[in-house]
Amino acid sequence: MKTMITMVRSLAAVAALAIASPAFAAGAKVEIDYQDWSFAGPFGYYDRAQLQRGFKVYVENCSACHALSRVAFRNLAEDGGPSFTEDQAKAIAADYTVVDGPDDFGDMYDRPAILADRFPSPFPNENAARAANNGAYPPDFSLLAKARAPQRGFPGFVFDIFTQYQENGPDYIYSLLTGYVDPPEGVEVPVGQYYNHSFLAGEFISMAPPLFEEAVEYTDGTPMTVENYARDVSAFMMWAAEPHLEDRKKIGFRVMLFLIVFAGMLYFTKKKIWRDVEH
Template sequence: MSTMIKMVRSFAAVAAFAIATPALAAGEGPHIDRQEWSFAGPFGQYDRGQLQRGFKIYREVCSSCHGLRLVAFRNLAEEGGPSFSEDQAKQIASEYTVIDGPNDDGEMYERPAILADKFPSPFPNEQAARAANGGAYPPDFSLLAKARAAHRGFPWFVFDAFTQYQENGPDYIYSLLTGYEEDPQGIEVPPGQYYNHSFISGNFLAMAPPLFDELVEYTDGTPMTVDQYARDVSAFMMWAAEPHLEERKKIGFRVMVFLIVFAGLLYFTKRKIWRNVEH
């Protein structure tokens, strides 16, 4: 009898947690709307034009503070990425300077980057980055789209497993870039801080609004708006964090087809072997 009571109590506790968790999650973090991405879903692919525009945003707006230290220049020309030509990637690399060495005299020296090099960080170390940004540390962009996201909590992450929703990272980055508000009513913004209703760690952050309409020139006719800029750089950051997404999805589809065929073969084999055996 006592065992049955314990089981009932345990079930009640789990049920209470399941009911309370969504409310807690909703109260603790900002609401992040889901966006439409070309790379969403089991057959999603990156939009090459969007990746190139996103890289342009990164290079002209973000690279002065945020690094991309895990991405090599050759990745820009690899399959599944922005699809720059090799010559274009070489030209982009030549515009950066990296530290190499030591030379014959045992000294480090600077040289133009080549395809094998990775994007150099804008600051020599974290202390220098904080000193240049009022104590705030600008995060590296390499894995940010996978590392930063608004947690959806239970039971939503269970549904996400079935719907294959994996874009909460770029959704959050887009929402953050478009979530700045000037002088929100009834809220006092600390000096040197900016109000953003989508920021996970409170609503104040040290980064000023980085995007403005017509800030970066597009030559393909794409609207030059904050909304479009935010979408493009968010997609680029997703590629930086997961450059083999398309290949992963192709392999996953092949595996699923194989498992379905294999299961069918096992079923018919079982029926053939055991059809004349009495049970």
């Protein structure tokens, strides 16, 4: 009885903390625009065309400031990703220059990137990145879809267990990219910053609105709108953060199917063995 009381008190404390703490409060400071993603749910998958469009948005609109340092060029041609051909991935890599070495004289040198290389950072170091962005440090895009996933808080995260909602990262990124609006009356935006009602760290953000209508040319007929750009690049960032999502979900389904069949076999085996034994 004492143990049960202790457990109840602990659960109550956790619930109170989840409700009271702004770090866990669902939507306490940000407005999240929830999207319908192809990779959501137990049977989710990446839309290859969307990933390719998102990569195009990243290259033409985001790569000048944001690194993608954990993604190798070969990943673009691997199963479960954007599904570029190997030749296409090689052509993409050839557009980049990476630092290699040392050579026979002990010097570092530049060379065209190959499939084994990772995307090089647009800046040599953090100080250079801050100097080029008014003191703000542009985060690496590799894991951002996981690292910038605001917690839903209590009781939201309880429902997420049953709905299998795991897309708070791309939902937040999409909301941030489309969240640039005029500030409310009486709100003064600091110099060098912009008003964004979906920014996790507050209403003011140092990044200028990165997307605008027809900023990137789509060749597959998809409307060239800010919303589509934001949705496509968010999906691409989700893939960068979790490139094996499809395999994970396929394995998870097979494991659950096996456990269901195995449990049924155990049940009927037990019934057969103990059918003549009185209980």
